[in-house]
Amino acid sequence: MTDTPSPMIELRHVHKWYGQYHALKDVSLDVKRGERVVVCGPSGSGKSTMIRCINRLEEHQQGQIIVDGIELTADLKQIEAIRREVGMVFQQFNLFPHLTVLENLTLAPIWVRKMKRAEAEEIAMHFLERVRIPDQAGKYPGQLSGGQQQRVAIARALCMRPQVMLFDEPTSALDPEMIKEVLDVMVGLAQDGMTMICVTHEMGFARTIADMMVFMDAGEIVERAPPERFFAAPETERARQFLSRILNH
Amino acid sequence: MRRALRWMRANLFAGVGSTIATLVALYVIARVVWGVLDWGLVHAVWSAPDGRACARASGGAGACWAFLGRWYRFILFGRYPYEAEWRPLLVVLLFVALLLASCDRRLWGLRIAVLWVAGLAANLVLMLGGALGLAYVPTDLWGGLPLTLILAIVGLALAFPLAIVLALGRRSRMPAVRALSVAYIELVRGVPLITVLFMASVMLPLFLPEGTTIDKLVRAQAGFVLFYAAYLAEVVRGGLQAIPAGQEEAADALGLGYWRKMRLVILPQALRIAIPPLVNILIAGFKDTTLVTIIGLFDLISTASNAITDPDWRGFYVEAYAFIGVIYFLFCFFLSRYSQALERSLARDRT
Numbered sequence: 001m002t003d004t005p006s007p008m009i010e011l012r013h014v015h016k017w018y019g020q021y022h023a024l025k026d027v028s029l030d031v032k033r034g035e036r037v038v039v040c041g042p043s044g045s046g047k048s049t050m051i052r053c054i055n056r057l058e059e060h061q062q063g064q065i066i067v068d069g070i071e072l073t074a075d076l077k078q079i080e081a082i083r084r085e086v087g088m089v090f091q092q093f094n095l096f097p098h099l100t101v102l103e104n105l106t107l108a109p110i111w112v113r114k115m116k117r118a119e120a121e122e123i124a125m126h127f128l129e130r131v132r133i134p135d136q137a138g139k140y141p142g143q144l145s146g147g148q149q150q151r152v153a154i155a156r157a158l159c160m161r162p163q164v165m166l167f168d169e170p171t172s173a174l175d176p177e178m179i180k181e182v183l184d185v186m187v188g189l190a191q192d193g194m195t196m197i198c199v200t201h202e203m204g205f206a207r208t209i210a211d212m213m214v215f216m217d218a219g220e221i222v223e224r225a226p227p228e229r230f231f232a233a234p235e236t237e238r239a240r241q242f243l244s245r246i247l248n249h
Numbered sequence: 250m251r252r253a254l255r256w257m258r259a260n261l262f263a264g265v266g267s268t269i270a271t272l273v274a275l276y277v278i279a280r281v282v283w284g285v286l287d288w289g290l291v292h293a294v295w296s297a298p299d300g301r302a303c304a305r306a307s308g309g310a311g312a313c314w315a316f317l318g319r320w321y322r323f324i325l326f327g328r329y330p331y332e333a334e335w336r337p338l339l340v341v342l343l344f345v346a347l348l349l350a351s352c353d354r355r356l357w358g359l360r361i362a363v364l365w366v367a368g369l370a371a372n373l374v375l376m377l378g379g380a381l382g383l384a385y386v387p388t389d390l391w392g393g394l395p396l397t398l399i400l401a402i403v404g405l406a407l408a409f410p411l412a413i414v415l416a417l418g419r420r421s422r423m424p425a426v427r428a429l430s431v432a433y434i435e436l437v438r439g440v441p442l443i444t445v446l447f448m449a450s451v452m453l454p455l456f457l458p459e460g461t462t463i464d465k466l467v468r469a470q471a472g473f474v475l476f477y478a479a480y481l482a483e484v485v486r487g488g489l490q491a492i493p494a495g496q497e498e499a500a501d502a503l504g505l506g507y508w509r510k511m512r513l514v515i516l517p518q519a520l521r522i523a524i525p526p527l528v529n530i531l532i533a534g535f536k537d538t539t540l541v542t543i544i545g546l547f548d549l550i551s552t553a554s555n556a557i558t559d560p561d562w563r564g565f566y567v568e569a570y571a572f573i574g575v576i577y578f579l580f581c582f583f584l585s586r587y588s589q590a591l592e593r594s595l596a597r598d599r600t
Contacts, residue, residue: 057498076506083504094499098517107513108503153499160503 006069008033008164008195009054014063016049023049024060025219031164031197036190038206038227039199041216042242047199050216051166054197055086068163084112087157091169093149095141101128101152102137105159113160120159127155131185147178151185158189165189167198203247207231215239288312300562316565317572320556324572327392327547333384336375337395343368343375344398352587354594369403388466392547394576396466400538400548404473405481405531411474412481417511419486430482437479442540445472450544469541477534484530488523489515521595528588532581549573 009031016024024046031037039047052058053065056072056079065072067082096104105124109115115123128134131151133144141149150170157165167186171179183205190196190209200206206213206227213230215223215238223230223239234240261271292311296318297303303313317324326337347368351361376395379385391399418430437445449472450465457463492515500510520527539550547555553569556562 055502057501080504080506083502086502088499088502090495090499090502092493092495094493094495096496096499096514096518098521108505111509111513112504112506156503 007031008035008068009197010064010066011050011054012064012066014050014053014060014065016046016053016058016060016062023219024053027063027219027221029214029221029224031195033163034193034195036194036196036209036211037198037214038210038212039197039214039216040201040203040206040242040246041222045216046219047216048168049219051088051168051197051199054164054166055083055088057088084160085163087160087162087165089150089153089157089165089167089170091172093141093146093153093173095149095153095156097141099140100137101133101139101141101144104141104152105156108156109159123159124155127158128152130158130188131155132181145178146174147181150174150178150182154182154185154189164195164197167196167200169199169201171200171202201246203231203243215242217242300559300565303562312568312571313565314568316556316562316568319562320559320569321572323393324549324552324556324569325393327396327552328390329392329395330384330386330390333378333386336378336383336386337391337393340372340375340395341398343372344395344402348402348583352590365406372399388464389547391466393549393552396546397538397548399466400470400473400541400546401535404470404538405477405534407474408477408481408534411478412485413516415478415482416485416489419482420489434479434482437476438483440476442473442476442537443543445476446540446544448472465544466546469544469546473534473538473541477530480530480534481527484523484526485519487526488519488521491522492518524588524592524595528584532584535581535584536577549576 007030009029011027011029014024014027015022027046027050029037029050039050041047049058053060053072054067060072068085070078070082072079072082095101096107099107102121102124105127106115106117106120109120109123110117113120125134125137128137131154133148133151136144136148136152141152144152154165154170170186171182174182179202183202186196186198186205187209196209198206198210210227213223213225213227214221215230215234215236217238223234223236225235230239231243234243262268288310289312292307294303294306294311294313294315297306297313297315300313300316303315307313322331322334325341326334329337347365350356350364356364374380374383376391376399377386377388415430415434418426419434421427421430446469449468453468454462496514496518497510500514505513538548541548542551542554550573553573557565557569
């Protein structure tokens with residue numbers, strides 16, 4: 001691997017408003033290839049908004065977002081090029097309920113990557129094995145548990161062979177006993193060197209995999225630090241308060 | 250037996266009021282059913298040389314089915330050349346075969362589309378002739394059931410894709426596309442179908458450059474398509490609105506792009522939700538084809554009304570309208586049952 005100096009994802013002074021509400025305030029962030037960033041912060045702090053801007057599910061109004069050297073503009077071609085390289089996992093899974101698990105996984109590879117069906121299915125089975133549910137390939141999403149659905153959603157994103165994975169609170173909608181099975185898959189992914197940005201409240205998970213912690217509040221990045229420093233000695237009062245609330249209960 | 254008795258006691262004879270209501274209802278049903286059977290079977294006359302003889306034979310107390318024996322071919326096929334009536338008959342059978350084939354979900358996709366295109370082309374050649382050694386029959390001689398089926402099936406089949414485009418347009422992010430779709434839908438929905446048909450048959454030729462004529466059937470068909478597209482569009486839009494935003498986001502995040510997202514992810518779910526109201530409109534549309542009578546097309550209603558003006562067989566309204574009523578009912582009932590079966594089988598898939 002050549003050591004590329006350019007980061008995988010660059011956010012430069014990004015601003016976003018919903019009407020009058022200033023949702024992102026001058027957010028700047030670099031994510032290097034292979035880096036694992038965990039974003040935390042109180043609800044409404046702009047964490048989800050920020051990662052949804054990276055694949056243009058939300059539009060930013062000011063500043064620059066550059067993914068793999070391509071800047072996000074209104075140009076549809078570029079947006080689609082970036083979306084092909086960026087996988088996303090949602091809080092609500094968002095599997096396609098009218099398709100089987102296997103069809104969910106092969107849809108984009110066949111129609112976007114123009115892959116042959118047999119090849120797409122082979123890759124799909126490979127990733128289903130990785131998330132440890134190959135036996136569910138023929139079922140519909142509605143027949144699976146929440147944890148299984150989320151693992152299918154991760155596999156679906158991986159089938160596009162993305163360079164970056166975005167996780168938007170992937171365990172928040174799960175029953176407690178299912179959280180671990182999803183986090184295990186994500187830890188495995190991190191260990192394989194995937195570039196990841198995770199919005200999550202799972203601080204144990206963050207400690208295990210994060211190269212960098214990003215703490216957001218009220219639309220701003222308040223603090224960024226390696227996890228050992230962030231958890232042991234947060235620099236700002238806001239981060240300290242947040243951590244004490246979330247860790248001591 | 251005991252269960253049936255218990256059910257009856259619980260549901261039909263639960264108290265004095267309920268018992269009275271049940272007895273009254275039973276009496277009314279018995280009278281009506283008996284009346285229909287008495288008229289349609291017991292006192293019915295099945296053959297007679299002409300209307301007067303038939304009326305005498307039944308004594309006015311029964312149906313004169315001999316009238317249908319004499320006139321059913323005209324009611325079914327209108328003024329189509331008598332010796333060539335096997336052609337419209339074949340067209341009707343082909344339509345029925347296509348409808349039945351469409352019920353088989355294993356054929357869905359490309360195969361059913363090919364079948365329909367081939368079937369419709371064959372029907373056009375059969376009806377119109379002028380090719381393959383078939384004599385040419387102009388559209389003003391078309392009539393009866395094949396005309397009704399062409400108007401309804403071709404009309405609704407063409408209206409449906411247009412409706413999808415309109416529904417997507419109404420939800421588009423592009424203001425011009427959205428405004429056009431809204432304007433079209435609201436305009437057409439605000440006008441009765443009869444007005445649209447009059448426009449198509451009377452007004453439109455005035456706007457065309459001199460010397461150009463468009464076939465009256467084609468004009469009526471176009472009016473019907475444009476009208477029903479607006480109604481279907483609103484039903485499709487209802488289905489689209491029921492799909493959670495997360496579905497679009499997931500498709501976007503995979504980079505599917507707008508059209509693939511709609512075709513592969515959103516529409517299959519939206520149309521599934523919209524099946525009951527869609528079928529409602531399809532049934533209404535099927536019956537609304539009768540309005541083309543007004544602009545002088547010879548559909549089933551026209552042929553039936555014409556048959557009863559025959560001097561030899563004058564005035565057998567009930568027989569004629571009962572006959573076409575049964576035909577309409579069969580097609581609409583089939584549609585309704587089919588949609589229920591479809592909903593059940595689609596629901597089974599997912600659980």
